[in-house]
Amino acid sequence: MIRxxxxxxxxxxxIADGADTLLNTSAHxxxxxxxxxxxxxxxxxxxARNVPNDPELVARAMGGTKVGAGALLxxxxxxRLSAGTLALVSVPTIIGRYNFWEADNDEEKSxxxxxxxxxxxxxxxxxxxxxxxxxxxxxAWRAKKAGQVTGDKVQSALPTKSQSQKTFDQASNWVGDKxxxxxxxxxxxxxxxxxxxxxSADQAAGxxxxxxxxxxxxxxxxxxxxxxxxxxxxxxxxxxxxxLLDEAQKTGKKLNKRAxxxxxxxxxxxxxxxxxxxxxxxxxxxxxxxxAEKFQKEADKAVNRAVKNxxxxxx
Numbered sequence: 001m002i003r004x005x006x007x008x009x010x011x012x013x014x015i016a017d018g019a020d021t022l023l024n025t026s027a028h029x030x031x032x033x034x035x036x037x038x039x040x041x042x043x044x045x046x047x048a049r050n051v052p053n054d055p056e057l058v059a060r061a062m063g064g065t066k067v068g069a070g071a072l073l074x075x076x077x078x079x080r081l082s083a084g085t086l087a088l089v090s091v092p093t094i095i096g097r098y099n100f101w102e103a104d105n106d107e108e109k110s111x112x113x114x115x116x117x118x119x120x121x122x123x124x125x126x127x128x129x130x131x132x133x134x135x136x137x138x139x140a141w142r143a144k145k146a147g148q149v150t151g152d153k154v155q156s157a158l159p160t161k162s163q164s165q166k167t168f169d170q171a172s173n174w175v176g177d178k179x180x181x182x183x184x185x186x187x188x189x190x191x192x193x194x195x196x197x198x199x200s201a202d203q204a205a206g207x208x209x210x211x212x213x214x215x216x217x218x219x220x221x222x223x224x225x226x227x228x229x230x231x232x233x234x235x236x237x238x239x240x241x242x243x244l245l246d247e248a249q250k251t252g253k254k255l256n257k258r259a260x261x262x263x264x265x266x267x268x269x270x271x272x273x274x275x276x277x278x279x280x281x282x283x284x285x286x287x288x289x290x291x292a293e294k295f296q297k298e299a300d301k302a303v304n305r306a307v308k309n310x311x312x313x314x315x
Contacts, residue, residue: 004076010125011074014086018066025059032059035096065089083129094119263306266299
């Protein structure tokens with residue numbers, strides 16, 4: 001009930017002031033221009049250029065804003081927003097209209113001071129109204145409360161210490177029972193099959209022993225065979241070696257004879273070509289000399305090969 005009465009009372013001051021500004025704009029142009037000049041002097045140059053240059057238009061806009069926001073506040077529609085808007089537009093009015101520090105005489109200074117203090121008091125009322133929640137919790141309180149409720153729900157959903165300990169004890173008992181059952185099953189299985197495992201091991205040992213005896217007998221027989229046949233294998237190897245050596249010597253002698261014969265033949269061809277070259281003249285003589293030189297080189301190679309073969313045969 002108090003809010004329904006106090007809000008229209010507070011809003012009436014700003015509705016009347018806004019209506020007067022709209023009806024008598026020329027009376028408020030000077031104060032508005034004074035405020036705009038001060039704002040330009042405070043702001044940087046880049047921002048100061050954006051400040052409107054028409055004080056009459058600004059005064060009308062301020063008056064219309066006061067009437068609209070004041071009407072909303074009086075009706076209780078968006079009271080916090082409308083109160084905050086009125087507080088913002090009231091600051092330029094206070095500075096431009098009630099600047100008592102610039103008064104020319106004491107009477108005007110006193111009048112402006114009273115107006116300044118009155119409007120500051122009204123500004124405080126608007127500040128209180130802008131944060132008034134009409135008995136409802138604020139957003140910060142509701143957020144904090146929601147966090148507490150969520151934390152309580154999470155905490156209640158979690159198991160308590162006694163429940164956790166009980167669950168841990170049950171799990172330990174279950175693991176212990178299963179481990180005991182597994183140990184008993186292993187022990188029983190071993191007792192039931194140990195005789196069969198022993199019998200299988202004895203059989204495997206018998207088979208391995210038979211294999212070992214057979215291997216020993218085979219090794220002895222192999223050694224005896226090698227010892228008895230070794231002299232025969234040695235004599236046969238010596239004979240085969242002698243035969244190969246004789247054959248190699250015979251083959252070497254044949255090769256030597258062929259090499260010597262080839263060398264003699266190549267030398268005869270070279271000598272014949274050289275004698276023919278001596279009988280010719282001009283270009284034919286040159287060609288014959290080149291041919292003779294070629295045959296001579298072949299003869300030299302054949303002689304060298306024959307000499308190498310003879311030396312190899314002697315070694």
